[in-house]
Amino acid sequence: MKNWEKNVREVVPYVPGEQPKEKDIIKLNTNENPYPPAPGVGRALEKFKTDQLRLYPDPSAEELVEALAKQYRVKTSEVFVGVGSDDVLAMAFLTFFNSGKPILFPDITYSFYDVWAEVFRIPYKTIPLDESFCIRPMDYQVDNGGIIFPNPNAPTGVLLPLEQVEEIIRENSDVVVIVDEAYIDFGGESALPLIQKYENLLVVQTFSKSRSMAGMRIGYAFGNEKIIKYLNDVKYSFNSYTMNQLTIALGKASVKDEAYFRETLDKIVETREWTKKELRKLGFEFEDSMSNFIFATHPKISAKKLFEDLKKEGIYVRHFSRPERICDYLRITIGTWEEMRILIAFLEDYVN
Numbered sequence: 001m002k003n004w005e006k007n008v009r010e011v012v013p014y015v016p017g018e019q020p021k022e023k024d025i026i027k028l029n030t031n032e033n034p035y036p037p038a039p040g041v042g043r044a045l046e047k048f049k050t051d052q053l054r055l056y057p058d059p060s061a062e063e064l065v066e067a068l069a070k071q072y073r074v075k076t077s078e079v080f081v082g083v084g085s086d087d088v089l090a091m092a093f094l095t096f097f098n099s100g101k102p103i104l105f106p107d108i109t110y111s112f113y114d115v116w117a118e119v120f121r122i123p124y125k126t127i128p129l130d131e132s133f134c135i136r137p138m139d140y141q142v143d144n145g146g147i148i149f150p151n152p153n154a155p156t157g158v159l160l161p162l163e164q165v166e167e168i169i170r171e172n173s174d175v176v177v178i179v180d181e182a183y184i185d186f187g188g189e190s191a192l193p194l195i196q197k198y199e200n201l202l203v204v205q206t207f208s209k210s211r212s213m214a215g216m217r218i219g220y221a222f223g224n225e226k227i228i229k230y231l232n233d234v235k236y237s238f239n240s241y242t243m244n245q246l247t248i249a250l251g252k253a254s255v256k257d258e259a260y261f262r263e264t265l266d267k268i269v270e271t272r273e274w275t276k277k278e279l280r281k282l283g284f285e286f287e288d289s290m291s292n293f294i295f296a297t298h299p300k301i302s303a304k305k306l307f308e309d310l311k312k313e314g315i316y317v318r319h320f321s322r323p324e325r326i327c328d329y330l331r332i333t334i335g336t337w338e339e340m341r342i343l344i345a346f347l348e349d350y351v352n
């Protein structure tokens, strides 16, 4: 190894789900929304004047922050925005997890958490989920440097009831607790109201799933004024212009269309419940999902083999070979009803 190489910040990067080049596939592998963004987003895109691009964007992304504050009935000073919730979460790790004590997160969870911990040199400890993939709040009552968990959890889809989320926040008032609500709109109760009660709480959400805008990269967080100010101070110390002009304009247009948002969510939830019934009929087993995916296993079928056979049919789902506890599961994103019907028809043949 060369001398300069000894001083490299070496990391094992996060591996995102595959984005296949082929058209005409059924893409159920990265929890995207199968429906287009709100119609107003297209109109805002048409109205966007390219001449504007000469100028730097508003570093505070005020229009987007205002739209979010209005929609969620909070103050603009209680909202932070970033380039997808991945950016928001990374900033939050950097801002709040500096005690030197291990931060805590579940053993089966979003596989970016340990990557951020590694890249920022934050010690961490994983807490096993119980046998039904549930988070036990009691397990988080140990000395720690901060806590993060998704609710519903990913890739399990399991929702922690709000009282239990509150228990974790209440019992850990000396550290920041981040609730990653990437999938909350698909049937969970948000911890957002709790930001008025607990100043150690940060609630993170995204436009990538429920708002069909994964390609635009918008994430946001709610917290009390103080916690948001700390986050912004770190963000401005990195890059003042994370939110570009088009993102701000299209994000704002999306937030305004509440009716379309609800309609899309209802369709996905209805398709999810239908898919659950069909999968159960075929012998698949899974904990109840409150997200836009189902994390399923089958006692007689190898998940890895099924993953590969589905791919040959042009149906992409997600398989995680690690940790070992979940290597026999597939995470299946809820697509359109038509896509799920094709998946189920394939599985009917496969299982029988």
Ligand code: PMP
Binding pocket: 083, 084, 085, 086, 087, 110, 150, 154, 180, 182, 205, 206, 207, 208, 214, 218, 219
């Ligand atoms: N949190 C969880 C639990 C996720 O599954 C994802 C999606 N990969 C994210 C955060 C990040 O999503 P985005 O950066 O697209 O907002």
